[in-house]
Amino acid sequence: MVICRCGFQTVIRTSHTDANPGRQFHCCPRQGTRGCGFVAWVIPPICPMCSELLAKLDRTTSMNEDVGRKLFAEKKKTESSIFHKLDEVFHIHNDQVIRCN
Numbered sequence: 001m002v003i004c005r006c007g008f009q010t011v012i013r014t015s016h017t018d019a020n021p022g023r024q025f026h027c028c029p030r031q032g033t034r035g036c037g038f039v040a041w042v043i044p045p046i047c048p049m050c051s052e053l054l055a056k057l058d059r060t061t062s063m064n065e066d067v068g069r070k071l072f073a074e075k076k077k078t079e080s081s082i083f084h085k086l087d088e089v090f091h092i093h094n095d096q097v098i099r100c101n
């Protein structure tokens, strides 16, 4: 258990900076000016090469999440368009599919 200067048990957060991506750190549970500003790494520093690789991985993961969100939105748009076109061609009446025109 790690105690901050206020006397509270610290909370663990994750860094998303380029210098320390994915590293967890203890910090004061009180936010802003009410807190004491206590910060300490959960595990010791890693080598520069690992730090650089983790930074790249963090950026790549973030980019992939953006691409995933765009693809999902595109898929929904395409599905909506297809259903709209099907509605124009077919008409469903009492569970029977009737072709329009």
Ligand SMILES: [Zn+2]
Pocket (backbone or CB within 6 Å): 004, 005, 006, 007, 008, 028, 029, 030, 035, 036, 037, 038
């Ligand atoms: Zn504190």
